[in-house]
Amino acid sequence: MSSETLLHILDVYKSYGEKLILDNIDLTVRSGELCTLVGPSGAGKSTLLRLILGQEPPSSGELQLDGRPIGFPDPSRGIVFQRYSLFPHLTVLENVALGANLAAGMLERWRRRKEIQDHAMTYLERVRLGAHADKYPHELSGGMQQRVAIAQSLIKRPRILLMDEPFGALDPDTREQMQVFLLELWDETRMTVFFVTHDLEEAAYLGTRILVLSQYYTDDRGDGARRGAKVVADYQLPRAVASTATKHSAGFLELIETIRLEGFSPAHLQDVGEFNLRHPDSFQTLTEAERHSNPG
Amino acid sequence: MLAALPFVLVLGLYLAASDARHRENPSDKILPSFSQMGKAVQRMAFTPDKRSGKYLMVNDTAVSLKRLLTGIVLAAAVGLLLGLNMGLFPGMSGTFNPFITTIAMVPPLSILPILFIALGVDELAKVSLIFLGTFPVVTRDVYLATRKIPREQITKALTLGASQLDIAYRILLPQILPRLIDTVRLTLGAAWLFLIAAEAIASTDGLGYRIFLVRRYLAMDVILPYVVWITLLGFTMDWLLRALLRRRFSWYLVEKD
Helix, strand or coil: CCCCCCEEEEEEEEEEEEEEEEEEEEEEEEEECCEECCCCCCCCHHHHHHHHHCCCCEEEEEEEHHHHHHHHCCCCEEEECCCCCCCCCCCCHHHHHHHHHCCCCCHHHHHHHHHHHHHHHHHHHCCCHHHHHHHHHHHHHHHHHHHHHHHHHHHCCCCCCCCEEECCCCCCHHHHHHEEEEEEEHHCCCCCCCEECCCCHHHHHCEEEEEEEEEEEEECCCCCCCEEEEEEEEEEEECCCHHHHHHHHHHHHHHHHHHHHHHCCCCEEEHHHCEEEEEEEHHHHCCCCCCCCCCC | CCCCCHHHHHHHHHHHHHHHHHHHHHCCCCCCCCCHHHHHHHHHHCCCCCCCCCHHHHHHHHHHHHHHHHHHHHHHHHHHHHHHHHHCCHHHHHHHHHHHHHHHCHHHHHHHHHHHHCCCCCCCHHHHHHHHHHHHHHHHHHHHHHCCHHHHHHHHHHHHCCCHHHHHHHHHHHHHHHHHHHHHHHHHHHHHHHHHHHHCCCCCHHHHHHHHHHHHHHHHHHHHHHHHHHHHHHHHHHHHHHHHHHHHHHHHHHHCC
């Protein structure tokens, strides 16, 4: 695994009006990582993803990809949404080829159409949907549609693939199949993935690194202070493509229970100085107010 | 099968009434018999006119269709471009939305005299009426359809390297097209209304002109076939557009259900 820093997020805040969503987020992600972001609903997981995507700007702070500030959405960041990732008026193959077609001029597109088609076909075969090339998205099942959406993004060779609850709308069986599928694909390509989910089990099963975003913590800003979500825990996970049986192992269940306590329990408030940021890339820049009486 | 019942019923009623009147007065013009209508069609459609040498019904159909199609195609094209850009760019909708909404409120027939005065009594005024009567509806419909396309698609297209123009004309436009066809299907009825009104008031040919001309002679034997013919034309256009949707936009029909 290469060890360059790909994504760098420093002191990022995001608020909507009076409501503070993201509160001083610090984060770096190395390339090749399958990074899952989990947290209770309303913690701002999708907000953070939209900032990385460039769909919205942060209220303050900086986000960089490969050392360059992040602007509007562009091909350096691929995205798979929970829904609406595919264009209904294009066939499956056309959907996958779209990225290549958009890059080519009109003449070039016509001259290279066979080549582009074959190229798209290799991606479609990689997600094992070669037989469905000429169908329209509505003719595929939800899981197949998401696989097409992944192929559609991969053809642009994005530096990082962002996934926003991509399996959230699938039934439990399909969902598990898609998790295994994603792990196998990741194992093949070692692409960098930033995967947002509210499902703790999914996050722990998939990730080489699991980030917990939560608004349930405490600091020295006093009781009335406006607080948003922070990264309250950050684990490195061993990654060998594991069978789904792992989900029932003692270690796995224990991890989930720990994270549930750290991130999902409004009654259990850790101090900002005590977060479990054990991952080697993890860092935290606290403001004076946040750690007033907490030298640590 | 049951659908045919009302048709048969009306037809039967007509025949009975016509027959009753003809038994009293064999030269009755108000409810002509089928043979009378057949003769009229023979005269209008298959015999050259004594004065102009034209086949009147054929000629009427040709000029009327030309007016109707010119107006509706223009309305569809303008409505598509305007509605699409309004749906995509807030500045465009801010500028044009109140205007279009106001225009849509003006009853088109009320401005027909203005059109005749300003544009003359030739083709331009008639086509303009059809255009003005239908394009606000088309624009609004395209605008709303564009707005309904999920934002995610635009973001997704950007991550695939699309430019603003790509998004407008390669992502959104093809998705709006079937909706446009549906809208045109719905506005065709209004377009016919405007066409016949304009032709009735100031024209020298056309299906609407002919009906209102022969009305003076109580020529129901001409009027009734013309009405049936106009209905048939409208039905055929609708059928053709529906066939186009089925052939080229199968994905759209599924989404609609």
